[in-house]
Amino acid sequence: MMNTKVVGYIVIAVGIAVFAILAASQGLAVTLGAFFTIGIFSFLYKDNPYYKFSEAAFVGISAGYWFVSLFWQNMYSKLFVGVGAAYHTTFVQGGGWDDRWMMLIGGLLGVLMLMRLFPKAGWISRWPLAVVVGATAGLYFINYFVSNGILQLGASAGPLQRYDAAGNLDLWATISQAILVIGTLSGLIYFYFSKEHKGAFGGVAKIGIWTLMLTFGASFGYTVMSRLSLLIGRMDYLMSDWLQLIN
Template identity: 35%
Template sequence: MADADNAAAGTGQGETGRQRALRLAAVAVLLGTFAAVNVLIFQKEGGHSLRAGGELVWKPLGATVTWEGIGIVVAAGLTLALYSFLYADNAFFKAAEHLYVGVGLGYSLVLAWFQYIKAELYVPLVKYWVRESWLGEQVPGRPDWKLIVPMILGLFLLARFVRRLEWMSRWAFAFIIGLGAGMSIPLFIDAQVLRQVEQTIAAVRFDALLVALNTLVLLVGVISVLIYFYFSIEHRGAVGLVSKIGIWFLMISFGASFGYTVMGRMALLVGRVQWLIQDWLRIPIQG
């Protein structure tokens, strides 16, 4: 039902003329309020120009507008547009969402070029070919020839897009998986299995009440959860009981994980609300 409402609100399907007029009026009021709030903030002493280094753009209506201030207004507008989805799907949310996807993709491409392709391949190897062979320039330094191998393997990955050459990508994948597995498996077995099993066994200490309790909980938890995941015998009788204890441990663990997840998501929301109140609206904080 809520989804249907959202869809209808977003597309405006099935609207009467009066509803459409009301919707447009609501949009105009929201935009007007946002504009008015920003004008007031810019006019307020200090406004968005607290940093002396802020570059002055222009001074309309007694306000001091800086690039930093404009950035804050744009960020606030986009934040509110994205949060507007909580009420219902709407055009502002869609615009902000599409902008986010587009900017994100563009940013990733630029990063991929500057962080990886240019820094790791073009500068140490390819630029010598381009500038010496094609442009006839003399470039100081020597090309790093060993980069030819990863470059070719990287090009092989792109062969997946050509049906006849698809087989070439398997060489690159074989290299990546082989190297990755060879490096990771021994190290992760050591770090995530052996060291932790060793400490679980070594942790049987009864020198203090809390330590002893912790040891017992750890021991019962590990054994009962292992038995819950042991499917070669039927979970009946004593095995069924231990298996049920295992389920309780798992549920408590999921609950703890979910609690931490709520905490994390709330922190992101708190961070954003604080930013809106302090950095955008510049409301003084009490206490």
């Protein structure tokens, strides 16, 4: 047990020494980035104190960063500066209504949200939540209705046979259109919740889920490649920016 502790301390001491030397030679910021990158990667071995430290630092720093970022982006630039500018336009220049006065509504909703800090007035904090959820549902209704419904519908409802520029039947384009129509219809049937998936209806729904799974398979491969590019990016950071092993 003692030996394990000693080995542990030696590993830590050597690690600190290595990082100190590299920090001196490659720069503190780059070395800190590498330190935390390796710390997060150490989770691949198992949960350990190095990972816990990196995790806590990452969470703490990012939470602080986001607080400051949101304060300057929203509270300062929209509420304080925006309303200040509206005041200037309306009262100093006499220019009448300024749209930036609307920012006050956001500010008021924010104040109402803070009411939850007072137990007796805590119920008021539900109002801004209701506004956010309700307004979101209303605003996005059209967007989703158009992108997920109307546009796909218009694109699918075309003739099956397709012709090339010379006016000859384009076999592959025709097959592609047929697959699109069958996939869309069977997919819609799969997502039809008012009828049990049995008999012929269930058979078509099965084609729908197979279509979805084939799509997911293709998407899986594509997305894995993008994840690999993230890994390559980190490795490049460690090897090029930090250790400078690759030019």
